[in-house]
Amino acid sequence: MLTTPSSMGVVASSTGLAACAMRDPLRPGPPSSQQRTALQQLTASMTALGRQQLWKEALALLQAAQEKRDLVLNVVVYSTAINACGRGREWQRALWILFVDMAREGLVPNQIVFxxxxxxxxxxxxxxxxxxxxDRMRETGVTPDLVTYNTLLSACERAAQWAQAQHFLAQARARNLQPDVFTFGAAISACEKGHEWDQALGVLQQMSFYGVEPNSININGALSACEKCGRWEQGVRLLARMRSEQHQPDAVTYSAALSACEKSRQWQRALAVAVMAAQCGIHCDVIMQSALVSSCEKSLRWEAALGHLQEMRDPLRRLRLDLITQNAAISACEKCHQWSWALHLLAEAESVSLSPNVITYNAVASACEKGRQWELALALLTGMPKKMLRPDLVTFNAVMSAAAAGRRWEVALGLFSSLTGRDLVPDVISLGAAMSACEAGARWEAAVLLLADSVRMQLELSAIVCNSAISACEKAKNWELALSLLRQMQGSSLEMSLISFNSALSAIEHSGNWQLALVLLQEVLSPDNCFQADKLTYGAAIGACQSGRQWVPALSLLGQMRRSELLPDIVALGATASIPEVQSGEGLVLPELLAEVSCEGLRRLSPAQ
Known part of the structure; x- marks a missing residue:
């Protein structure tokens, strides 16, 4: 009797059941003509139900026949029941029938059943x-056929098991089975899903070797593998091969080739593929046109993106514009700092009922941030709830960065403090935007509190964030805190940069702590660093010496700059010349220094040639 399996111990325990059932001496002989007719009717009914995916009804017929016991069920009946379960994705019931019910009846599975x-x-x-x-087929002495291997390859293809698919393809050939288009197609598709473009092209090459003519599905699969891996050269080459070998590329072929170019930022190649498609009578559909817009977006060709978007609006093209394409065009404008066009496309999307989403608003807010339009970015943020949209962290980060760029530190810090109340966890971008706002407003107190809150919330600190904090202290002339932050960076895993030291040196410059400035300069000049001192580094150190009226170190630093082939700027020379000892003529002939200052000043003031 048919029962429902509760686990997959079915496969493991089936051998013993089959052995016991096959020794049953009471099994009746061949069926009569009447029984054969009944079996044919039962099989036909179960087949029809299976095709309609009515597996429960098919199994009900099987169970009724089992309970009557007046009909000897054969392998064909059970194979039909297994097939019905397969169509209904009831693999456990299918295996139960194979390994339990058939074994109980003493029936030996054949190729069709397996x-x-x-x-x-x-x-x-x-x-x-x-x-x-x-493996079970081999154990029972059943020889696998091409259907077996095609099914195996299809199973591997669904699971993206490309290596297994290649193994079974080779095994089928080793058994002298002639792989067909389906066999090779499943292997190619497995490679495509596994992002193995070179393996997919290799299988396609094998088809010619074995005399199997690839169809458009096979070639499209290999081209799709190239597309997923961004191998636009191989994709375009495969498309050219199809055209030269009289294969008829379809819309799927051109879409895959175009998408491969799009992912590799090859917008001109993508346009060439679209032209080839049009020459073959295949007009760009929504997918191809969207890929064209996206390729322009990735290649920073915002005007071309808008041009393709305009083509989609042509009533004669009858293409339905979707939000994904509109978002790609907005993103192109955002990346190219075209904030006014981004706002225009947002308004256009709302006017044609495309229902802009959070992604749309984030791209427009980012465009406003790049265009230093913090008021517009803030208006977008506050207007999102009216559109039933919930701003996410990306939205807040864009608006905070816009406020920081507009030197509205109070707006940026207010947005940062509101994140926790909205169940949003600040990230390194949020912290960087807030810290940049503190830096722009010289709000070193806020910068310190922000750093303390970040440590308390266990936020990941970046070198950029710490550099902004040091710069905020430098603008506020708080050199002690700037130095403390620099030392904290050195004690952490953050990568030090020249910006960090220059900001700290600039904070120390007017404090008169010339010895400390020289210590930091020596740290910069250490061979362990991967950066070199520049004019700003020496200028700040010379300025510190000037504040401390230390003319000897100042002149020494000036000499170091010359030996390092760094041309002293007017600030460094002016700071040295303003030292009273220099003005009195000690250590250096004042006219020489003044001449150098004058030459540098004339160079800086002279118009560019």
């Missing part, structure tokens, strides 16, 4: 069980 059970596993993505079916 293939049906394997297909049931394949349809539900159980590729490991499909492989187990192959």
């Amino acid at each position: 293939n049906s059970a394997m297909s049931a596993c394949q349809k539900d993505g159980r590729w490991q069980l499909a492989v187990a079916m192959l």
